[in-house]
Amino acid sequence: MSGAAPSRDEVRIGIIGLGKILDQYLATFERLPNARVVAVADLNADRARDVAAQVGARALTVAELVDDPDVDVVLNLTIPAAHAEVAHAAIAAGKPVYSEKPLAASTAEAISVLDAGRTAGVRVGGAPDTVLGAGIQTARAAVDAGRIGTPTSATATFACPGHESWHPNPDFYYQVGGGPLLDMGPYYLTTLVTLLGEVTSVVGAAGRARPVRTIGSGPRAGETVEVAVPTHVTGVLTHASGALSTIVMSFDTAGTESPKIEVHGTQGSLSVPDPNRFDGEVRLRALGSPEWEVLEPTAGDIPGGRGIGVLDLIGAATDAQVRASGDLALHVLEVMEGVLGSAETGQAVTIASRVDRPDPVPLTHS
Template sequence: MHKVGIGIIGCGNISSAYLKAMAAFPILDIRGLADLNEDLAAQRASEFGLTARSIADLLNDPEIEIIVNLTVPKAHVAVAMQALEAGKHTYSEKPLGINFAEGRSLYEAAKSRGLRIGAAPDTFLGGSHQTARAIIDSGVLGLPVGGTATFMCPGHERWHPNPDFYYEIGGGPMLDMGPYYITDLVNLLGPVAKVAGFAFAPRSERLITSEPRNGQTIPVHVPTHVAGAMAFRSGAIVQIGMSFDVAGHRHVPLEIYGTEGTLIVPDPNHFGGQVELLKKGGAFEHQETSAPYADGNHRSIGVADMAHAIRSDRPHRANGELALHVLEVMEAFQRASDTGTTIEMSTTVERPAPLSQSITDDHLAR
């Protein structure tokens, strides 16, 4: 196997999960970490036995083929553009950009250079979500007619040490958590055709109760409660609710309804979880996981899949078309709320190829 050189820009909270998971994918050769905060980069490099380098050094290294962009949302496109200009493929944390226009500019820049872009989330590649997809594809649900997608919590200022970016442009529950839910729904049901929705910000500031900034307040620049519906090109209609303003609820993360049954899909922010199937006239029954990557946090599998795809000249799954479509869908909720109209999508996307076996299997890795 000819390894793929990886450079990581951004050494914040999420980088630890990526670095732990990357160790399980032999194709990934991490050649250095960088951050505007050099001390943070040095700390993370020391923690994982890697090398802290400057951003310019990573971008100029001919052995690095993919830049993994783990910066805050408002920097995603700027950093990814730098990578493209340096001739590197790039894979970003979610969302692809803080708005559809800049996401599209990144997509077009990559296409014009013959380079790949990818973006989180890659949790839809987890074993439980691939099992759910296999059940839908088997036809046991009959014709998919609808579903629900629900993420609701009191806000991330309870636990995150620096929660400001969750309430800045590019944050909020839709752009922060929506990518997990909408990406998984596209994996399960295909592309979205239209969106209707409402968005609301009940508070203009939030009180941090996590350490080390307990007691500080931060301003809110985005809606923190969003509700609406997505009409998929297949005809299915899914209700969605995303909120940082709910003390508690009893909804499951994802339900898919068909003419012949109902499917319970676990939290799309995780790779595993319990899949349940109810066939018409019966009761919910636990479904055995039929795909790999359901047993832990495999955050970075999207990078590994991209690396294998580069070597074998095939499409990668957590790709730019998917991320751009999801970004357009998410932005459409605000547009629908602002205009009081239903928003039609200008993009579409093919469902990514299913993942039923390890990406390191020979027939996939070639």
């Protein structure tokens, strides 16, 4: 893929899908002088008109937006089931496209998107870009500097009661394509790959605490939602480096006090901040030391914000320098599918895709 950066300083963004995550992207684009939203599209035409008026953009149909010559890059914030369809439309129109996580509803769909992008010479990127922030990048800098010696293992834990207590329409979290792994896993797995490198095989186990969930807020409060996916998933990932990562992703707990991510090595351990954020405290405990040391930020984008991956997609000098790349998003999706597949069969699953660790992000104040 060789979609070059626009010659102008300003990146003009067209957004398709105007759901709950939109405001976080808009907040980032509003504070960055080189980003401007010029067009929006949504199945709800009234919603598109309202957002367009809010940001000073034009409300278009999807077909109009991807064909619009004023749009430099398409930001795909639709539901996961529509990610591949929208990405293909953008690629067919010659537009770079950056999709919310996961890259597509399946590994096969994601591969088709990347193949189309390569054929058309169009760049494809995918969330999360939280790994470009100072939290994860400072942790990576410590690993790369040998502060923990040779990395040997990691743990990653996300655990909550589920989203139905606060989300007025939580159905998709419990349908095929949902669940804690596909919902939150991209943040944790992208971080693990960023820190430890690609994954070559996985073993998984999964369960479901109850068959229905009750909506706790909004106009549908009291309605029940059928659960069609595992709501507690565990997995062991073998990285090409030999390091082993253990993950727990759950909608079946009251909460947890476990660290979000820890990375252990021959000379020390790292406590890594929440991968769903751009900042956070990185702590290091050297082997034999009685205390944890808080590391000052030494790398990454400050303050970060959802959307910096879109600008990285467009601004990277070469395809290989795109950090929140489609190749990375595909690899993470295949790992997640592999864990769920292993849980069904009881067999280890080999991961076919290969991806290099993204380039580190220098300390940057955006």
